[in-house]
Amino acid sequence: MGGTTGRTPGRLHKAFYTFAPDGSPRKTVIRTYGEADFDELIRIQSECFPPPFPEELWWNKEQLSNHIRLFPEGALCVEVEGRLAGSMTGLRVRFDPSRPEHTWAEITDEGYIRNHDPEGETLYIVDISVSPEYRKLGLGKWLMQSMYEVTVQLGAKRLLGGGRMSGYHLVADRMTPEAYLTEVLAGREKDPVLTFLLRCGRTPVAVAHGYLEDEESRNNAVLMEWRNPFVPEE
Known part of the structure; x- marks a missing residue:
């Protein structure tokens, strides 16, 4: 349908180096996250969204389980020197550009992505989070670039x-x-x-x-x- 092939890319795993402000290289890996990462992913949410942001709006394990079960290709995380430093999550949806109105809760199923459509022509970003400790390494841009690669591999029309x-x-x-x-x-x-x-x-x-x-x-x-x-x- 409309440029969407329905093919599934393999699990992502790419290694490279990022550079700290002092110029020192840091071994960095972007990969698909799994159940063993859940506690660290929730830790990152707590660091990115500290109080008074409500704790109940951080990722929970049911949401994360849905991410890796329903659309593992869209569940990405980044490690720096072996420590989890950030994540980015997406789902596939059908999007009508002539009717763009929606809320985050509606289009992401409040982060549970039970509305993920394997044939959706649009890869929709649910969340991107980078721990404050690692924000000068350009990890957000690397995660975004990796999700562009997923978009291309899927044959989807757009990332939104x-x-x-x-x-x-x-x-x-x-x-x-x-x-x-x-x-x-x-x-x-x-x-x-x-x-x-x-x-x-x-x-x-x-x-x-x-x-x-x-x-x-x-x-x-x-x-x-x-x-x-x-x-x-x-």
Whole structure:
């Protein structure tokens, strides 16, 4: 269907070196995560989303079990010198660009991904998290690149996900979310999440109002995609 082959890539495992701010190389591995990683993945969530972020919104083992059972190719983690440092999770969905409205909870099944569609033409990002200790190594960009590779291997049309407008609260009293996005794209505003995604090659599709409960973004997000260059646009 529409550029989706339904083929399944093998489990990912690639090793390379990243470099710390002092220039020292760090042996790094991106691979598919498994049950033995669950405790460490939950630890990373606690480090990325400390209180007052509610603990019940961190990954739980039922969600993680679903990730590796329903769509293991979209369950990626990164190790640095043998220690788990981050993760990225996706699922496949059918997405109609003419009707982009949805919430994070709706499209990800609140992170349980029981709505994963093996024939979905869109690889949708559920979450990306990198432990603060490792955020100067470029791991988020490496994880994103790896998920682009999964998108290509699957023959999916696009990678898509909602980026929090994490800096919007600073200007919310004087501009709309759409105006804020325009300012970010013009380089007059920098947003920690949106600017990162732009640097990873993602492009905006639409502003999603009420996407998730988040005070910093005033519940807004920007749907941002990466198109598979090997699948022609219809």
